[in-house]
Amino acid sequence: MAAEGHAIDALGQFQLHTVGSFVGASVNFTQANLMMVLAAGVVLAVLHYGARPRAVVPGRLQALAELSYNFIYQMCTDQIGEEGKRFFPLVFALFFFILIGNLVGVWPYAFTFTSHIATTLALAALVMVLTTTVALRLHGWKFFSYFVPSGVPKVLLPLLVPIEILSYLSRLVSLSVRLFANMMAGHVMLEVFGAFIVMLAAAGVFWAPAALSFAVDVALIGFEILVAALQAYVFAVLTCIYLHDAVHLH
Amino acid sequence: MSEGEHGGGSFDDRLQAARRRQGLDARSLEQSGGGGGFGSSALGIGLRVGVELVSALAVAVAIGWWLDKRLHTSPVLLSLFVLLGGAAGVLNVWRLMGPGRASSGGTTKLTGRPRGGPAGKGCDSGG
Numbered sequence: 001m002a003a004e005g006h007a008i009d010a011l012g013q014f015q016l017h018t019v020g021s022f023v024g025a026s027v028n029f030t031q032a033n034l035m036m037v038l039a040a041g042v043v044l045a046v047l048h049y050g051a052r053p054r055a056v057v058p059g060r061l062q063a064l065a066e067l068s069y070n071f072i073y074q075m076c077t078d079q080i081g082e083e084g085k086r087f088f089p090l091v092f093a094l095f096f097f098i099l100i101g102n103l104v105g106v107w108p109y110a111f112t113f114t115s116h117i118a119t120t121l122a123l124a125a126l127v128m129v130l131t132t133t134v135a136l137r138l139h140g141w142k143f144f145s146y147f148v149p150s151g152v153p154k155v156l157l158p159l160l161v162p163i164e165i166l167s168y169l170s171r172l173v174s175l176s177v178r179l180f181a182n183m184m185a186g187h188v189m190l191e192v193f194g195a196f197i198v199m200l201a202a203a204g205v206f207w208a209p210a211a212l213s214f215a216v217d218v219a220l221i222g223f224e225i226l227v228a229a230l231q232a233y234v235f236a237v238l239t240c241i242y243l244h245d246a247v248h249l250h
Numbered sequence: 251m252s253e254g255e256h257g258g259g260s261f262d263d264r265l266q267a268a269r270r271r272q273g274l275d276a277r278s279l280e281q282s283g284g285g286g287g288f289g290s291s292a293l294g295i296g297l298r299v300g301v302e303l304v305s306a307l308a309v310a311v312a313i314g315w316w317l318d319k320r321l322h323t324s325p326v327l328l329s330l331f332v333l334l335g336g337a338a339g340v341l342n343v344w345r346l347m348g349p350g351r352a353s354s355g356g357t358t359k360l361t362g363r364p365r366g367g368p369a370g371k372g373c374d375s376g377g
Contacts, residue, residue, distance in 0.1 A: 166310050166331075166338035167345075173305035174342070181301070230294075 008195040010188045014115055032113040039100040039113075043093075068096065072236070079240035083247045087240075090130070094123065095236035102183060102228030106221060114231075115183040117176060124176035127239050135246035146249050175238055182231045186224045193217045295347075302346055303339040310335020 016030040023029075050065025058066055072092045076084035098114055105112025113119050135143045147164040148157065196213035259267075314331030318324050 162334050163338045163341055166306055166313075166334055167341045169313075170302075170306035170309045170335075170338060170342060173308050174301050177305055178298070178301050182297075 008192055008199075010191045010195070013111075013187060013191055014184070016116075031111045032116060032119065035101060035104060035111050035113045036097075036119075039097055039104060042100050042104070043096045068092075075236060075240055079237065080244045080247060084240065084243070087243050091236050091239055091243075094127070094239060095232055098123070098179065098235055099229060099232035102232055103225065105183070105187070106224050106228060112183050112187060114179055115187055117180045120176040120180040121172075123179075123235075124172050127175065127242060128172045131242045131246040134243065135249065138247060139249055143249065146245070171238075171242065175235065179231050179235055182227050186220070186227055190217060190220050190224065193220060298346065299343050302342040306339035306342050307332070307335040310338060 016032055018025040018029055019031050019034050020029055046061065046068075047065050050061045053059060053062050055062060069092070072095055073085075073088055076088045076091055078084075080087060101114050102112065104110050105115065132143075135146070147161050147168065149160055149164060152160060193213045193216045197210050197217065200210040200213060201207075310331040311328065314328035314335075317327045317331075321327070
């Protein structure tokens with residue numbers, strides 16, 4: 001599918017199609033939805049089976065569950081403060097949903113649902129609506145003082161307040177585009193170099209160029225795993241920072 | 251606090267110290283650049299700054315274009331919002347990289363710099 005007719009179709013991999021025969025087709029259940037269910041299932045399964053032994057000295061699976069719990073718990077309390085405990089379930093769910101989605105997407109034949117702007121924009125919109133709601137609930141009308149920078153001459157305020165508001169709104173775009181662009185770019189690169197292998201091997205001149213593309217693809221897979229973890233982490237940390245701003249204002 | 255095995259302090263303190271020695275402490279990992287290390291590569295910083303710049307501009311252009319369409323003031327508000335959006339983008343980058351918020355935590359971990367920002371640099375050069 002990648003190298004048909006001497007053209008590289010790098011974006012075809014992101015096309016959605018329904019799965020699950022006619023049942024899936026009738027409710028528009030695409031492979032992205034399937035991967036989301038899978039990612040959520042993996043997270044729930046690890047937590048369920050990890051928490052079940054309740055051993056004082058944890059086994060491997062329990063240690064994994066406990067370490068991931070502690071990791072996010074620490075992130076919440078470090079970044080948000082004591083109030084961060086209230087947002088722990090949200091940050092935990094976001095981080096591991098994105099992380100597993102990114103990691104499973106590296107698997108051959110799998111689909112990365114975070115490579116669609118629709119998914120990441122929905123996640124970012126969730127974060128934005130939540131942080132704004134939290135800020136409004138906690139601070140009421142004082143929330144709007146967030147857009148008024150302190151220690152600035154009053155003459156400049158008509159200029160600076162719109163800039164602050166735009167900066168606040170741009171979080172929605174930057175949060176979603178960062179994750180989406182990283183995941184999509186990585187998979188396009190994988191596809192392009194994968195197509196190089198097929199095309200160069202089919203051309204049959206030398207094996208060396210094809211082997212070189214193969215080596216690049218192997219390196220890219222490793223890089224992709226790194227990016228998968230890093231982007232999930234960045235998304236979670238930024239969620240925490242925005243929540244910190246919402247709770248504390250400034 | 252003393253580093254000794256039998257040093258004073260509560261169990262939590264000793265556990266924290268032991269975790270730090272073993273490199274298991276999330277906070278010291280991040281501060282040493284282990285956690286945010288990949289993020290502070292040139293490519294990572296470039297991508298992040300680019301996204302911050304462009305996203306503010308994109309939001310501003312969208313708002314300006316929409317307002318123009320609603321109010322029939324064709325190019326006026328769009329051109330105004332492009333300028334505001336560019337400024338907001340620079341503000342985003344300043345928040346990300348600038349020294350202002352470095353002491354209050356938050357963005358320090360993303361930029362991969364040690365806590366304290368300019369003050370920390372001063373200490374390094376002084377000592």
